[in-house]
Amino acid sequence: MILLIGIVFTGTGWGDFSPKPGAEVIWGLRILLGLSPAVILGIGFLALCFYPIHGEKLEENLRKRADLHSEKGTIK
Numbered sequence: 001m002i003l004l005i006g007i008v009f010t011g012t013g014w015g016d017f018s019p020k021p022g023a024e025v026i027w028g029l030r031i032l033l034g035l036s037p038a039v040i041l042g043i044g045f046l047a048l049c050f051y052p053i054h055g056e057k058l059e060e061n062l063r064k065r066a067d068l069h070s071e072k073g074t075i076k
Contacts, residue, residue: 001036008032 012028014021021029053061 004036005032 008028008031009015009025012022012024014025014028018025
């Protein structure tokens with residue numbers, strides 16, 4: 001994320017602080033606050049969709065969890 005901030009600030013020419021930034025700097029900030037979180041969230045949702053936690057794998061994980069709880073004496 002820090003790298004992305006540096007790239008956007010360098011690309012928009014905001015090297016030094018200015019109390020009245022130009023239009024390019026404003027668009028760069030909008031990209032940092034809107035577009036980049038949306039892209040990162042989309043990548044996270046895609047990763048979640050392809051995570052193998054259904055069917056046989058889910059049953060195996062539930063069985064392992066039940067075995068661990070029965071060994072410890074706790075049941076959930």
